[in-house]
Amino acid sequence: MSQPLLKVQDLTKHFPVGPRTIFGKPEQFLRAVDGVSFQIEKGGSLGLVGESGCGKSTCARTIVGLHPATSGSVRYEGVELTSLSRREWLPYRRKIQMIFQDPYASLDPRQTVAQILNEPLKLFGLGRPRERRLRVLALLEAVGLNPRHVQRYPHEFSGGQRQRIGIARALAGEPDLIVCDEPVSALDVSIQAQIVNLLSELRERFDLAYLFIAHDLAVVRHLCERIAVMYLGRLVEEAPRDELFKNPAHPYTKALLSAVPYPDPEVERTRERIVLGGDVPSPLTPPSGCPFHPRCHQVGDVSGDRCSREVPALVHEGQRSRACHLD
Amino acid sequence: MSASKSKRFDLDEADAERLLREAREHKGISLWQDASRRLRRNRPSWYALVFLIGFGLLSFLAPLLPLRSPVRSNLDITLSAPTLDGGDSNYLATLDPQADSTTITREIEKDYWELSGMDHGLISLRRGIFGSWQTGHWLGTDHLGRDLLSRIVWGSRTSILVSLAAALCSLLIGVFYGSFSGLAGGRIDNLMMRIVDILYSIPFIFVVIFLITLIGDHRQVLEEEWGLDREKVFYLVIGAVYWLTMARVVRGQVLSLKHTEFVQAARVMGASTLHILGRHIVPNVLSVVIVYLTLTIPAVMLFEAFLSFLGLGVEPPRVSWGLIAVDGTSAINPLRIHWWVVVFPALAMGSTLLALNVLGDGLRDALDPKMRGKE
Ligand SMILES: Nc1ncnc2c1ncn2[C@@H]1O[C@H](COP(=O)(O)OP(=O)(O)OP(=O)(O)O)[C@@H](O)[C@H]1O
Ligand code: SF4
Ligand SMILES: [Mg+2]
Numbered sequence: 001m002s003q004p005l006l007k008v009q010d011l012t013k014h015f016p017v018g019p020r021t022i023f024g025k026p027e028q029f030l031r032a033v034d035g036v037s038f039q040i041e042k043g044g045s046l047g048l049v050g051e052s053g054c055g056k057s058t059c060a061r062t063i064v065g066l067h068p069a070t071s072g073s074v075r076y077e078g079v080e081l082t083s084l085s086r087r088e089w090l091p092y093r094r095k096i097q098m099i100f101q102d103p104y105a106s107l108d109p110r111q112t113v114a115q116i117l118n119e120p121l122k123l124f125g126l127g128r129p130r131e132r133r134l135r136v137l138a139l140l141e142a143v144g145l146n147p148r149h150v151q152r153y154p155h156e157f158s159g160g161q162r163q164r165i166g167i168a169r170a171l172a173g174e175p176d177l178i179v180c181d182e183p184v185s186a187l188d189v190s191i192q193a194q195i196v197n198l199l200s201e202l203r204e205r206f207d208l209a210y211l212f213i214a215h216d217l218a219v220v221r222h223l224c225e226r227i228a229v230m231y232l233g234r235l236v237e238e239a240p241r242d243e244l245f246k247n248p249a250h251p252y253t254k255a256l257l258s259a260v261p262y263p264d265p266e267v268e269r270t271r272e273r274i275v276l277g278g279d280v281p282s283p284l285t286p287p288s289g290c291p292f293h294p295r296c297h298q299v300g301d302v303s304g305d306r307c308s309r310e311v312p313a314l315v316h317e318g319q320r321s322r323a324c325h326l327d
Numbered sequence: 328m329s330a331s332k333s334k335r336f337d338l339d340e341a342d343a344e345r346l347l348r349e350a351r352e353h354k355g356i357s358l359w360q361d362a363s364r365r366l367r368r369n370r371p372s373w374y375a376l377v378f379l380i381g382f383g384l385l386s387f388l389a390p391l392l393p394l395r396s397p398v399r400s401n402l403d404i405t406l407s408a409p410t411l412d413g414g415d416s417n418y419l420a421t422l423d424p425q426a427d428s429t430t431i432t433r434e435i436e437k438d439y440w441e442l443s444g445m446d447h448g449l450i451s452l453r454r455g456i457f458g459s460w461q462t463g464h465w466l467g468t469d470h471l472g473r474d475l476l477s478r479i480v481w482g483s484r485t486s487i488l489v490s491l492a493a494a495l496c497s498l499l500i501g502v503f504y505g506s507f508s509g510l511a512g513g514r515i516d517n518l519m520m521r522i523v524d525i526l527y528s529i530p531f532i533f534v535v536i537f538l539i540t541l542i543g544d545h546r547q548v549l550e551e552e553w554g555l556d557r558e559k560v561f562y563l564v565i566g567a568v569y570w571l572t573m574a575r576v577v578r579g580q581v582l583s584l585k586h587t588e589f590v591q592a593a594r595v596m597g598a599s600t601l602h603i604l605g606r607h608i609v610p611n612v613l614s615v616v617i618v619y620l621t622l623t624i625p626a627v628m629l630f631e632a633f634l635s636f637l638g639l640g641v642e643p644p645r646v647s648w649g650l651i652a653v654d655g656t657s658a659i660n661p662l663r664i665h666w667w668v669v670v671f672p673a674l675a676m677g678s679t680l681l682a683l684n685v686l687g688d689g690l691r692d693a694l695d696p697k698m699r700g701k702e
Pocket of ligand 3: 056058181182
């Protein structure tokens with residue numbers, strides 16, 4: 001039976017916003033994630049890209065259970081996670097871990113590295129004290145840090161080193177899936193490459209699957225064999241990496257790709273550049289029809305005002321899918 | 328560890344030994360060590376701390392010191408100026424050394440008030456060390472001829488006791504209430520904070536006056552049936568006021584901490600709220616709490632002095648700085664300036680409050696993680 005490791009279906013997360021009376025219902029909902037579906041195979045990796053505020057983090061947090069989902073389902077090896085209580089979640093905690101964006105905020109400033117890495121081991125109930133000590137040291141080695149530094153505090157490390165500690169913490173329980181929420185966005189470009197390399201090395205070694213979130217395509221390119229593009233809480237396109245880069249099918253993906261430098265100078269010279277006009281609309285008041293239509297450069301290629309009336313569904317076609325009315 | 332997959336991390340013995348050895352070689356310094364080092368570098372704060380510790384010791388060891396009685400009046404020497412004479416012998420010299428312990432206790436308590444067993448122990452130690460020698464009136468006497476030095480030292484005990492009561496309430500009620508409110512969030516948080524607001528809006532002076540009068544009427548009953556004397560009620564009231572701000576401060580901290588990524592990381596690892604509270608929230612809030620305490624204590628000391636000044640706090644024969652101030656002001660008159668009855672109590676109180684404020688400032692810098700490693 002080929003069960004996907006993680007299957008997300010119609011995941012929706014609406015935040016109540018605006019004034020709220022003591023008894024009444026909130027007046028407005030912010031549609032941070034609006035019907036997102038994808039799946040990740042064992043050992044596979046999916047890159048989730050989109051502009052700031054399009055709901056990537058919210059999607060990640062809902063999957064790992066930091067936010068309760070408004071509706072939809074998240075299945076881990078067939079087990080529905082969204083309806084579990086904290087206790088029922090526990091057995092899956094060590095299997096699904098998360099790496100955070102800000103290496104300065106993701107480590108408790110009052111704990112030593114040893115305490116930080118010991119915490120998941122204790123929470124997962126792994127090993128006796130000596131075994132745990134060794135595991136902590138082995139973890140540090142695995143992420144390329146010197147085991148000597150185990151008694152240090154986070155502030156004594158650089159941003160890149162802190163992110164490595166965060167990765168080691170996620171690795172502690174031998175997870176199957178790591179959700180990485182922009183793990184390199186806060187780092188220097190030179191260090192970004194190191195961390196991306198480390199993550200791909202660790203994937204080989206520990207047979208990990210990644211849901212890797214980034215706001216630009218260049219970063220996910222090295223790491224993910226599939227890429228999903230998100231816009232205003234929805235997926236607009238999902239495809240294997242090479243196909244997406246060679247032949248983007250959604251106008252938004254095309255626009256994003258035109259901002260990524262291409263390694264081949266020949267292609268680089270001739271390819272079209274699309275500059276997105278306007279701002280991202282607010283998820284409080286998403287545009288009617290296709291959420292991308294106020295900024296879409298191909299809206300004229302679709303007959304009539306279909307784009308502004310009808311929400312395009314995510315249509316699967318072979319290996320890829322796309323949500324657009326274009327032929 | 329689980330059988331098949333833990334192979335990923337399995338180390339052979341040599342590797343394990345090497346790692347453990349490397350880790351042992353390098354010990355880090357803890358945040359508290361670092362904080363105390365930085366506090367020591369901050370001269371004013373360090374001196375303030377030393378001063379406060381010394382002062383606390385002096386106050387605690389008051390019965391051991393060869394001080395005069397803080398309550399025995401001598402109408403022959405009312406309002407006499409400070410002198411540096413060498414001291415004299417107190418009435419204990421005439422006390423029959425063979426007398427039984429209850430007699431001795433009774434005789435001693437004439438010079439003080441009802442004292443604890445510990446204090447009696449310290450007094451007998453004092454008699455062993457100093458005999459019946461006692462200091463002269465080094466800081467002068469008040470309008471009843473009582474020794475000012477002794478009154479100030481004994482009076483500091485009240486201030487310290489009140490501060491401890493308020494600090495304890497702040498810590499136990501304020502920190503717990505605030506963290507719970509902040510963590511719970513939503514409607515519970517809203518309700519709990521509105522309760523604090525309401526308590527805040529009550530003018531506590533009136534409550535104190537009301538309570539104390541009420542107790543005045545039913546003193547006997549309260550003391551016999553509830554074991555509540557006026558002093559205990561006084562401490563309770565002060566405790567009840569001073570946890571409010573602490574609860575607010577802590578809640579604010581918790582609100583910002585609970586959204587930090589390290590708390591979320593703990594949640595993703597399946598940590599319970601209690602675990603997060605104990606391991607992450609409290610340690611991170613603690614520095615703010617400590618700093619805030621050092622700023623609350625002066626306010627409490629002033630409040631005590633104020634209430635005692637109004638006759639609502641500590642009652643004679645006991646001494647407190649507020650009572651000394653009352654006596655001091657009553658001794659002021661335009662014809663003769665008995666400066667010592669005002670200046671010395673004011674100096675004692677002022678220097679203590681100043682030291683606490685300076686220490687609070689220094690602690691804030693020393694405990695700030697962002698200041699770590701800096702001078
Ligand atoms: N707890 C919350 N309550 C209300 N609104 C929220 C909450 N968290 C996120 N949002 C809103 O949901 C939307 C999506 O936010 P999200 O953080 O998921 O975006 P993102 O794609 O991760 O952006 P970025 O690249 O900046 O991290 C934003 O408009 C944000 O304001
Ligand atoms: S549906 Fe219309 S507006 Fe939306 S992306 Fe396609 S062409 Fe553009
Ligand atoms: Mg984000």
